[in-house]
Amino acid sequence: MIARLQCTVLDCPDPQELGYFYAALTGGDVDRPDPQWATDDDWTTVHTPGGPVLAFQRAPDFRRPRWPDPDHPQQFHLDFAVPDLATAHAEVLALGAEVLDHVASGRSWNVYADPAGHPFCLVGH
Incomplete structure (x- = not known):
């Protein structure tokens, strides 16, 4: 194993608004204190009861996805926590x-x- 999934991050125009939507949907906690993330107007987290963390980051030029229109694709990325960033860097390149x-x-x-x-993203811890 090179890494463990840390969270799923979605780009959006308003991180707090989307965070509260998903918190209501999942029963999660918005911006629960966590040493892994600093939350602000551009970054919101939702810790879900089952364990996975969703994060929402402001994208100023966000284009709303249009399913299944490839000219307006879905926008998200995965963050993976790694114990050693340099080692994981070499391994994912390989x-x-x-x-x-x-x-x-x-x-x-x-x-x-x-x-x-x-x-x-690979995130060093």
Whole structure:
């Protein structure tokens, strides 16, 4: 195992609004204190009773998906917690991932594309 699924992140125009929607749907807690995330106007989390965490991030130029119109695709990405970012980086590249945004100074995550182009993040812990 290289990583464990940390959360599912959805882009949206209003993170808090969408967070409260999914909290009502799932019975989850909005922005529950958690050392893994700092919540603000651009990032909201919902801890669901079953364990999975949903997160919502502001996307200023968000285009609403139109199912199944490929010109307006679904927008989300997966975050995977890893014990060692450098090691996991090398391992996902070997699996066929492409770097989209490499770690910046002081940041603990990298953004990649899977072989089909879907974005995902490796988050160091």
